Amino acid sequence: MKEINTKHGTLQFPLFLPDATYGAVRTLSFNDLRTIGIEAIVTTTLHIEQKIGSEFIREYGGIHKFFNWNKPILTDSGGWQVYSLITSTTRGNKKNKITDVGATFIDVNTGKSTLLTPETSIHIQLNLSSDILTVLDNPIEVNASLADQKKSITLNTSWAKRAKKYFQNKTQDKNILLGSVVQGGDNFELRKISAQELIEIGFDLYNFGGLPMNYQDPMWRVRVQSENKVTFFREMLEYVANLLPKDSVKYAMGVGKPVDIAFCVDVGWDMFDTVLPTRNARHGLLYVSEGQGDETISYKSRSKKTLTYDHLHLKSQRYKNDTEPVDKNCNCECCQNVSRAYLRHLLRISEPSGYRLATIHNLTFYNKWIKMLRDIQNNK
RNA sequence: CCGGGGAUGGCGGAGCGGUCAAUCGCAUCUGACUGUAAAUCAGACGCCCUAAGGGCUACGGAGGUUCAAAUCCUUCUCCCCGGA
Helix, strand or coil: CCEEEECCEEEECCEEEEECCCCCCCCCCHHHHHHHCCCCEEEEHHHHHHHCCHHHHHHHCCHHHHHCCCCCEEEECCHHHHHHHHHCCCCCCCCCEECCCCEEEECCCCCCEEEECHHHHHHHHHHHCCCEEECCCCCCCCCCCHHHHHHHHHHHHHHHHHHHHHHHHHCCCCCCEEEEEECCCCCHHHHHHHHHHHHHHCCCEEEECCCCCCCCCCHHHHCECCCCCCEHHHHHHHHHHHHCCCCCEEEEECCCCHHHHHHHHHCCCCEEEECHHHHHHHHCEEEECCCCCCEEEEEECCCCCEEEEEEEECCCHHHCCCCCCCCCCCCCHHHHHCCHHHHHHHHHCCCHHHHHHHHHHHHHHHHHHHHHHHHHHHHC
């Protein structure tokens, strides 16, 4: 059974980490996370640096103390923001830019400029006392030209190399882990080159990056590439997993829907984080057990088990007078205390306590789902 | 009683002769959301026909002018403001 040791405990796989991007899982307290049974979280280097400042957190005694959370914390490097705030954007601050040195971000609210280089990103993450750090990476639009995609992975690799070097100079602690991010857009050959170059440098984790790259053009995710109707996105994740060392920890960044996580576990991915359960909760899309929602989604695993769940649009009129809990088979705070009708009402009036209950429910669902996948894997 | 201003689709409120079934906001309905620019975004939203498109009824009531009226005129009803 694969697992990793961190300074804040051992992690088992597969594992789902909710995103506390700005230092909190939206609408929840860390106490809520403990109650749900969350084992680790992700927080984001750029936002913490811009909004709080890592020097302060270092002096304070580290991010765990700051959050009052003594379980593992994974820090994302800010690489995603290189994409979401620079590469993919025409809005936001036009002074944001990428050079070979790194990426510059201007905080829209304060005008404060932050230069994130491979080195400063690691420096900040070490200041935070993160358990699992991530190198600054360079995602790119999936439909970018081949030339741009090639350039992007060259930069990606050179940033990873610099990050590793800086990291090694700063710490010898074997329980602080460092992950790198395989890029390469929709190009199998470039993904292979990216993976090989990173493996050569050597990291504790290998991540899949650049998944939801172009959400203006969602077709790339459902584009059928082969006869067995496996979606392109799944095919790419399976392909990349097979490029990575068998025993390495593999983290599929930003994945995904429960079915997609199930698929990814099947093909070798260990760790996942996504904003879906928390954002969808706020937007009224709740995940429930089979037969209790609007739509049933199922996945036939490679161990021949069929995994199934439903989801429901709680804000829809059809739940107006529904006195049942969101999910009869769920023992979370939401389902134990509140009817669909009442939670619907709370969400419709944009009531924060409703967002909280819905978020608790969706994260509870994700946690149960990942533990089921863990059981399947362990019994194999 | 006199003078002035109004009445528009569930609500607020544009339009002031044809391009108006009527801008926009709210509300409502449906959907999307994947390392959070996201308590966000998209579509629908008078009635009827399966869609392109077409038909019908509509801008307080009634009548009129005009090829054409939510838009102009007369009158009625109601509301608001000022003066007796």
